[in-house]
Amino acid sequence: MLRRLTGSVLRYDPEMHGHKLDRPAYCYQQIPTKNGDTLTTRMLTLHPGNRQDPLRGHLDILTIGAGGSSVDYEALSYHWGSPALSAAIYMGDEEAELLITESLKKALVGLRSQTSTRKLWVDAVCIHQKDIDERTNQVRQMHRVYQSAYNVIIWLCRPLDRSRGWDPALAFRLIHRYHELAIRQPDLDVQKLSWSGRISWLRSHGLLPPITHQGVVSDLFHCTWFERAWVVQEISCSRKATIVCDDGSGIDYDQFAIGLKFAVEKQLLAADSPSGFATIDRGYRKPGNWSSALQMYAIKSQDPSTSKGLLEYLQRFAGSQCSDPRDKLFSLYGISELPAQAELKTYFEASGLIPDYRKDVTEVYTAAARACLTTGSLDILSQPCLRPNRHPGLPSWVADWSAFKGSESLGSLAATGKYNASKDSLASVRLPSLERCEIEAFTFGTIEDVVVDLRLRSIVVNLPYTSQPLHLTFVHGKWTSSLKDWKRKHFGDAGYHTGEGFQDVGWACFSATRLAYESQWFRTRLQTRNYRTDDEVRDVIRRYIEVVSQANGVATYLKPRRLVKILMMGIELIRAVRDGPYDEQIARERNILVTDKGYVGIGPFNTSKGDRVVLAKGSKVPLVLRRRTTEAAEELYELVGDAYVHGIMQGEAFDETKCSPVALA
Numbered sequence: 207m208l209r210r211l212t213g214s215v216l217r218y219d220p221e222m223h224g225h226k227l228d229r230p231a232y233c234y235q236q237i238p239t240k241n242g243d244t245l246t247t248r249m250l251t252l253h254p255g256n257r258q259d260p261l262r263g264h265l266d267i268l269t270i271g272a273g274g275s276s277v278d279y280e281a282l283s284y285h286w287g288s289p290a291l292s293a294a295i296y297m298g299d300e301e302a303e304l305l306i307t308e309s310l311k312k313a314l315v316g317l318r319s320q321t322s323t324r325k326l327w328v329d330a331v332c333i334h335q336k337d338i339d340e341r342t343n344q345v346r347q348m349h350r351v352y353q354s355a356y357n358v359i360i361w362l363c364r365p366l367d368r369s370r371g372w373d374p375a376l377a378f379r380l381i382h383r384y385h386e387l388a389i390r391q392p393d394l395d396v397q398k399l400s401w402s403g404r405i406s407w408l409r410s411h412g413l414l415p416p417i418t419h420q421g422v423v424s425d426l427f428h429c430t431w432f433e434r435a436w437v438v439q440e441i442s443c444s445r446k447a448t449i450v451c452d453d454g455s456g457i458d459y460d461q462f463a464i465g466l467k468f469a470v471e472k473q474l475l476a477a478d479s480p481s482g483f484a485t486i487d488r489g490y491r492k493p494g495n496w497s498s499a500l501q502m503y504a505i506k507s508q509d510p511s512t513s514k515g516l517l518e519y520l521q522r523f524a525g526s527q528c529s530d531p532r533d534k535l536f537s538l539y540g541i542s543e544l545p546a547q548a549e550l551k552t553y554f555e556a557s558g559l560i561p562d563y564r565k566d567v568t569e570v571y572t573a574a575a576r577a578c579l580t581t582g583s584l585d586i587l588s589q590p591c592l593r594p595n596r597h598p599g600l601p602s603w604v605a606d607w608s609a610f611k612g613s614e615s616l617g618s619l620a621a622t623g624k625y626n627a628s629k630d631s632l633a634s635v636r637l638p639s640l641e642r643c644e645i646e647a648f649t650f651g652t653i654e655d656v657v658v659d660l661r662l663r664s665i666v667v668n669l670p671y672t673s674q675p676l677h678l679t680f681v682h683g684k685w686t687s688s689l690k691d692w693k694r695k696h697f698g699d700a701g702y703h704t705g706e707g708f709q710d711v712g713w714a715c716f717s718a719t720r721l722a723y724e725s726q727w728f729r730t731r732l733q734t735r736n737y738r739t740d741d742e743v744r745d746v747i748r749r750y751i752e753v754v755s756q757a758n759g760v761a762t763y764l765k766p767r768r769l770v771k772i773l774m775m776g777i778e779l780i781r782a783v784r785d786g787p788y789d790e791q792i793a794r795e796r797n798i799l800v801t802d803k804g805y806v807g808i809g810p811f812n813t814s815k816g817d818r819v820v821l822a823k824g825s826k827v828p829l830v831l832r833r834r835t836t837e838a839a840e841e842l843y844e845l846v847g848d849a850y851v852h853g854i855m856q857g858e859a860f861d862e863t864k865c866s867p868v869a870l871a
Contacts, residue, residue: 229296229301229302229303230300230302230303231302231303231304231305232297232298232302232303232304233302234334234337236340237267237340237344238267243271244269244270244271245269245270245347245350245351245354246267246268246269246270247267247268247270247327247332247333247344247347247351248265248266248267248268248331248332248333249265249266249267249268249279249325249326249327249332250263250264250265250325250326250327250328250331250332251263251264251265251266251323251324251325251326252314252317252318252319252323252324252325252326253318253323254318254319254320254321254322254323255318255320256320257315260294260295260296261293261294261295261296261311261314261315261318262295262296262297262301263295263296263297264297264298264299265297265298265331265332268327270350270351270354277354277355277356278325278356279325279326279327279355279356280324280325280326280327280355280356280357280358280359281326281327281328281351281352281355281357281358281359281440281444282313282317282326282327282328282329282358282359282361283352283358283359283360283361283431283436283437283440283441283447284309284310284313284360284361284431285309285361285363285429285430285431285433285434286307286309286310286330286434286529287307287308287309287430288307288308288309289307289529290307290308291305291306291307292305292307292308293305293306293307293308293310293311294306295311295314295331304331306330306331307330309363310328310330310331312363312452313361313363314326314328316361316450316452316454317359317361317450326359327351327355329348329436332344333345338563338564339564341563342561342562342563342564345536345539345561345563346539346560346561348439348540349439349443349539349540349541349543350443350540352439352440352443352444352540353443353444353445355444355445356445356446357444357445357446357447357448358440358441358444358445358446358447358448358459359447359448359450360431360437360441360447360448360449360450360459361431361450361452362374362426362429362431362449362450362451362452363429363430363431363451363452364452365425365428365429365430372422372425373419373422374426374451374453374455375451375453375455376415376419376422377422377423377425377426378449378451378455378456378457378462380413380415380422380423381423381457381461381462381465381466381469382457382461382465383411383412383413383465384413384465384466384468384469384474385461385462385464385465385468386465387411387465387468388464388465388467388468389464392468394472395472396408396472396473396474397472397473408474413474423466423469423475424475424496427496427499430527432498432499433525433526433527434526434527434528435523435526435527435528435533435534435537436528436533436537437502437526438498438501438502438505438523438526438537438538438541439537439538439539439540439541441459441502441503441506442502442505442506442540442541442544443506443540443541443543443544444459444506446458446459446460447459447460447506449462459503459506460503460506462499463499463500463502463503464503466496466499466500467500467503470496470500498523498526501522501523505541505544505546505547508544508545508546509546510546512546512547513546513547513548513549513550514549514550515549515550515553515578515581516538516550516553516554516559516574516577516578517578517585517586517589519538519541519550520534520535520538520574520589520605520607521589521615523538524607530563531567531571531597531607531608532561532563532565532567532570534607534608535559535570535571535574535607536559536561536570538550538554539554539559539560539561542554553577553578556577556580557573557574557576557577558573559573559574559577567597567599567600567608568597568599568600568604571597571600571604571605571606571607572600572601572604572640574604574605575603575604575605575643576637579633579635579637579643580635582632582633582824583633583824583825583826584617584633584635584645584822584823584824584825584826584829585617585825585826586605586617587603587617587645587822587825587829587845587848588615588616588617588825588827588829588847588848589605589607589615589617592810592812592832592844592845592846592847593606593609593812595609596609597609601640601641601642601643601870601871602844602845602846602870602871603643603845603870603871615719615848616718616719616826616827616848616849616850617825617826617827617848619719619826624855625826625827625850625855625856626826626855626856626857627821627825627826627827627828627854627855627856627857627859627860628821628822628823628824628825628826628857628860629857629860629862631823631824631860631862632823632824633645633646633822633823633824633825634646634823634824634865635824636867641871642869642870642871643869643870643871644867644868644869644870645822645823645824645825645867645868645870646822646823646865646866646867646868647820647821647822647823647825647829647865647866647868648820648821648861648864648865648866649818649819649820650801650803650819650820650821650828650851650854650859651801651802651803651805651818651819651851652801652802652816652817652818652819653799653800653801653802653809653813653814653815653816653817653818653819653830654800654801654802654815655799655800655815656797656798656799656800656809656813656814656815657797657798657799657800657806702806702852702853703804703805703853704852704853711806711852714852715798715806715807715808715850715852716808718807718808718850719796719850795810795811796808796809796810796811797809797810797811797812797813799813799849801819801851805851805852805853805854806851806852807819807828807849807850807851807852808849808850809830809846809847809848809849809850810830810846810847810848810849812846813830813846813847813849814832816832816833817830817831817832817846818830818831818832818833818843819849819851820868821854821859821860822865822868823862823865827848827849827850827855828848828849828850828851828854829845829846829847829848829849830845830846830847830848830849831843831844831845831846831868831870832844832846834871840869841868841869842869842870842871843868843869843870843871844870844871845870
């Protein structure tokens with residue numbers, strides 16, 4: 207049911223948030239109080255107009271019943287972009303000015319009809335964002351808004367870094383063809399074809415984009431919409447969703463996801479973008495990654511495999527972005543209300559994590575950590591890291607989801623069975639206060655040396671297809687020399703504790719954050735394919751740089767002999783580094799560490815000499831702790847992060863009788 211809001215008007219304000227007001231500012235009327243299970247919210251009616259016309263509309267009161275039946279309106283899902291309120295929509299008969307972001311203006315102009323009104327629910331307009339009580343109450347019910355809409359519009363804009371080749375209409379046509387193949391030929395297998403045979407097959411089926419539009423499908427995933435935290439709830443709770451781009455093209459989201467999944471599984475996208483899509487889903491969600499789009503579809507489809515706990519969901523979408531750090535948790539609340547998400551719902555109910563913007567970030571994140579620690583597992587302790595930009599006031603054992611920058615958690619692999627450093631022991635946790643956490647653990651060793659910083663990237667980033675392989679070459683070279691020094695220092699000519707060779711130990715450390723089958727898959731490829739050695743790759747890159755650097759201006763490039771030489775060197779370079787996925791196995795945001803007992807592994811990037819490696823009951827991986835106090839009466843430690851230590855990851859060194867209480871702050 208809709209009821210018109212007249213909207214009162216504030217006095218003239220000459221300037222607000224850097225935007226000059228041409229007219230009086232719009233003032234929100236209070237939403238009626240909640241009546242039983244009904245939801246009351248505002249609804250924007252967007253008035254018709256041409257693209258050059260100012261935006262006009264009015265707000266109505268919408269009441270949604272408890273049954274969850276579809277209502278005649280659409281809900282908008284878009285990326286907020288810059289928070290600057292530099293645009294406006296004129297509301298009501300008074301045409302009072304309501305300030306909005308530039309990105310919302312583009313979406314509304316693109317969706318506006320020229321002849322008729324359009325009912326839209328838009329969070330930035332329909333919720334009074336400055337009213338904390340209203341914002342809290344509306345966010346708690348926001349999933350019902352998306353559930354009740356007959357359609358959710360996903361608005362995508364051209365990414366700033368994709369000025370050329372951006373053609374969503376072509377991308378959607380390709381994905382639509384993938385969807386047709388998924389329905390008609392679900393058992394299709396083009397893997398058995400050679401590369402040239404696969405290209406021919408793709409061309410004959412209209413699946414090969416023009417050379418000027420290579421990567422047209424993968425370009426879609428550079429849209430910032432895929433980075434938003436809230437889109438997970440908005441799509442997962444929707445009845446129907448439609449992707450609409452700024453050029454007017456669009457596609458049904460279910461068809462989009464089914465076609466994309468089919469193309470990824472059948473490795474059809476390699477021809478679209480050789481470096482844009484991994485052939486293996488690493489289980490690690492980066493912002494903008496296609497796998498996030500598939501995860502949202504799985505949740506939307508009520509796939510039972512998506513029923514996970516709070517930590518699993520936080521890990522799954524850890525790379526998503528939001529302007530308010532609390533929304534990393536609050537954006538998952540609506541998903542917990544879905545029928546297939548009973549496990550997630552128990553966490554929110556037990557911890558009181560319902561959206562409440564009157565709570566600060568520390569209170570929200572601490573409640574989430576405490577809820578995860580009550581499960582008998584310490585996997586949540588694999589998440590924190592003492593980063594320089596860590597949210598102030600958080601205890602070290604509380605994961606800071608706002609500071610996520612791409613480091614991978616070893617604890618997230620616990621469910622796969624890859625690691626079991628504590629031999630299936632149950633955690634013994636005490637939470638004496640909001641700031642303290644006590645676990646039972648013992649010190650396995652002290653970090654004696656930090657060898658290689660795996661955060662370092664190649665300084666040569668402007669050569670095609672070379673950034674990752676150059677990084678790999680650099681790390682291998684530095685690792686080899688450091689390993690030789692460490693080997694001479696600790697063992698002379700002896701091998702490692704496990705009897706393995708040092709190259710095997712190095713590979714195990716590099717790929718410690720990867721699933722076991724992925725690591726084995728890449729190692730098998732390394733043994734069966736003719737990979738170039740590091741020295742050969744370095745030599746090719748060196749000669750390529752020499753050839754290119756000798757060219758002086760465009761005229762030099764256009765000389766036939768020089769052009770042919772550059773092209774031939776370019777082809778050789780691409781061949782030399784064509785196996786970039788090898789580098790994808792390298793752990794990120796990590797340091798190679800050596801303990802006082804001669805064990806080697808990887809730890810957080812800010813691991814320091816003197817930090818302790820401990821084995822704790824209930825923790826599948828070792829933890830790195832740092833002494834916080836020097837008083838003998840009270841030993842307090844800070845949690846630096848998790849670690850991989852080669853030779854003890856299956857419980858070889860764990861002894862429960864050695865465990866004693868360790869206090870973390």
